Amino acid sequence: MDASKRSYAPINFAQKLAQFYDQWQPRVIAELNEYQFKIVRIEGDFIWHDHPETDEAFIVLEGSLRIDFRDGSVTLGPGEMYVVPKGVEHKPYAAGEVKMLLIEPRGTLNTGHAGGERTARNDIWI
């Protein structure tokens, strides 16, 4: 490769995670058209909520994530993903800390339609 050429920086999940330690506050690390990739640490119980306008993708990087639905649940480990369909009520739960990626449209709130005190700040880049 020509030495005059640029070396672009990859987006490294571990490096991004090392920049914050608070839980339940997603950080945006990349955009794909009108969608955002967010990285987040969570632990414990969240609230029941849904996203009436959009599906939501979860990719687990570390830990074990359970997503409860009204009629069941899915449990994700590292190297696993799940897409919660729009309008489906769900409640993430992590017995120990989980580090994960979320992929969803720009502007999607973590509490979706439910709102309330667990609503995180949106569109925080890292």
Next chain:
Amino acid sequence: MDASKRSYAPINFAQKLAQFYDQWQPRVIAELNEYQFKIVRIEGDFIWHDHPETDEAFIVLEGSLRIDFRDGSVTLGPGEMYVVPKGVEHKPYAAGEVKMLLIEPRGTLNTGHAGGERTARNDIWI
């Protein structure tokens, strides 16, 4: 958890990869609204192409992926991602086999605007 409740299956990248061994043929493993998550094995050189209508996200699962641009390159390892902006010419290269995820709108062809013999079948689910 109520024993009558359903246990939903996560999407496991390693399990999906174990279902095929051909290279350069993406398989769809999930959809997020009008976007698809595709898993693919690649090795060697691809062709220069661009996607005039969409950004394209790469997440490397195994191996080392170099994406060449006309003015430089980015090299991704496991746990790293990159978003190639729409309209930017790029050429993936893998010295050894790379296993990766692509996220892009349904209908996006692997050769984008370039077409030709390297164009893979689209919308193959696994």
